[in-house]
Amino acid sequence: MLELTPKEIMEKRHITINPCKTCEPVGAMFCALGVENCMPHSHGSQGCCSYHRTVLSRHFKEPALASSSSFTEGASVFGGRSNINTAVKNIFDIYNPDIIAIHTTCLSETIGDDVGSYILDMEIPDDKKVLFASTPSYEGSHIQGFSNMVIGFMKYLTKKTGAPNGKTAIFPGWVNPGDDRELKRIAALMGAHYIYFPDHDGTLDHPMDGKNDYFHPHAGTPLADLEALGDCEKLISMGTYCSQEPSDYMKRQFGTPYANIPLPVGVALTDRYVTELRKITKQEVPKELEDERGRLIDLMLDSHQYTYKKRVAIYGDPDIVYAFTSLCLELSMIPKYVITGTPKESWVKEITALMNQYGVDESEYVVKADTDLFYLHQLIKNEGVDMLLGFSYGKQIAKAEDIPMVRMGFPVLDRYGNPIQATVGYAGGIRYVEKIVDALMDRQDRDALDEDFDVVM
């Protein structure tokens, strides 16, 4: 497997091999699937929409409904206006959503379709909305597309009435439905009244209730909540790359003060989330949460001899890789290779600062943005690690180099149950410490000589 990867590190500048990112539109589609009764719409060729639905279906094991403008040669020459008009009419006729969230593709961006002005000229039923976000695939990555669509919703729907609603806005960034539930649970335990956006709890892990309403599951951020975001008193947003720009937009447009915090993975980062909530609600941390935190720390203590100084390669999207780097440092592991495909150089500084905080010397690790898994594989060939931590496509490296692997981030295509469970919060921490320690101990058992093989560990 992957025998072609040479050990000599190639200074590649023109070819990407085994990408560590994908394109903007899938992020926009994912965001829109977290809004109640919303149909994501891809303005471009049929394939983009089909691929995005496929990758989302494979990760979440759920239907990911989205429509396409189904461009033909004619559309790409004369513009996609008539396609989008037909599409919007057809979508309301058959699927009857409340909102259609259109995102562009590299094709419609390049031919210069002005989707914003098309929408202004459309006949849209009174109680329905159509909005759009620009998501050219040849910029950024799927993370940028997600961020653009969060802002897209606010641009079209959010108002400031001047009467504060006493609520806190929470932008979770790109997380799984299980994380949404956990983040909302913590916010509720801390006594916060909140608007949560986008919310995939119940949309991309719709419980099997025999009701067949997979398209209208009565989940996702409600339209009314999106409108009311402008009256929120504070915003807690998670992840720099998913949520910084939307946070700035909230501040600029509605004067909402915000705290942009890392995704709350592990002890320290979950503490920050709880602290931010506490600042708002002025409430003491309830015993339930304190106990969870205590159990997580207890678990870390019990198992610390197995994680101490273990070298780990972490790869994936910038926000989640940052958060997991923090968790691994808490576990006294060494994040030896820290990689993202998203082209954001500021991220390298953030990871470096985190390493400094835990006293890891610069000679001990490599951190790189805007790169690919081919590069990661070359690094590993030169100096190996004890574990891989990232999305499913790393499994080929794991097999080639015989390294244990723990799956996290997006996409996880080859495991079931992952999106239902939490990664964030103390509960998510407990889950991942268990996964990491299990993987390391399984390897120890596998490699043990008969005389060293022991039930007591």
Added chain:
Amino acid sequence: MGNILDARKNSILFKDDCGGQGSGICCDSDSVSGAVSQRACVYCGARVVLNPITDAYHIIHGPIGCSSYTWDIRGSLTSGEDIYRNSFSTDLQETDIIFGGVRKLEAAVDELMNAHRSAKLIFIYATCIVGVIGDDVDAVCRTKSAQYEIPVIPVKSPGFSGNKSTGYRMACDAIMEVLCPHKTEKKHGTINILGDFNLAGEMWIIKNYFKKIGIEVICGFTGDARYDDMCRAPGASLNIVQCAGSSTYLAQRMEEEFGIPYIKVSFFGVEDTTASLVRVAEALGDEAAREKAVMFCMEETEKLQGFLAKYTKSLKGKKAAIYVGGGFKAISLIRQFAVVGIQTVLVGTQTGKKEEYEVIESLVDQDTVILDDANPAELETFMKEKGADILVGGVKERPLAYKLGVAFCDHNHERKHPLAGFEGVYNFTREIDRSINNPVWEYVKVL
């Protein structure tokens, strides 16, 4: 029917009792905007056909998405090289879109060739955006081909230039570019297998059958194919076409260029597998092989009797819905379901042809729903109306079926066991039984 679009009415047919007039279904047309087609694009069609060529470098010239979504997408197994399981892309950025991506593409090929001097074959796929900005991919391929003395082949597959079937043609044209320089004397009694992609090792099963009956297979297209084998393919005396949708065009072109005749076959189900093996031997005029094929199939069929009888007990009377890529697969599936007493009540395809729909219509019972390029709303409506117990489909249909409380069988890229040949009959039957008769459905019904 509230949720059927006017524009799609002619793509849906209800078989009536005065049938046999031939299918009047509207197919092979562009998808309706906003209808939520389950289809992909031209590039996808080209990629899925070419991707299983194991020792080729498949470079996607375009933004990152097109390559990342098709990275190791197929479940096509290899007995040798695994270069095809990597994802190569020029990852075009905004400046490349403005100033053109040709230089980046040339540099990408150079970098690849510097690192991998033993590369034998490169395909360069031009996606949507490249079609629009007008990069001269042909010229790059010519230059690089001359420079490195290996075939560097353009696959012109902008997503908007038709539907998935157009992509199949582009892939077949690319294969022909590899084959054409290797015209050779034909070796009597040898065949190529076209339109099998070695999903879960199916190509190996079929090749093994031909070995047993004494027929030499020169090359498979494209499952587990290697460049060297492809070069010998023009020497075969017969082509057999399994996936008609993707590979009939290749067979036609090979007939024109190399004078190789072709026949269409299917290895799904007992009936089709037996008929196909015998027909191939007959087409070669190989009486010994014909006798061996008949004997072999009789033995295998005999072995299956007890097995099928056992499963028929638990499956008889169930109703099936089929929504697959091509028409030929749908036809085989209707027959396979009939063997265990399952009636097909809905059948549709993404890219079926008119003749295939005619056969489908002749096979199914009255009132069966037949649809082309269906969307989830239509599938839901008709599966509920017809009381389907199981859906056969691909990636996007699986969760749809489950959410509707219907069993599922993947007949596309996500199966881990082969469904072709006699082995496939065991796997297919067990799989549909496991899903239809799974105890989990009892919990769903309780609610």
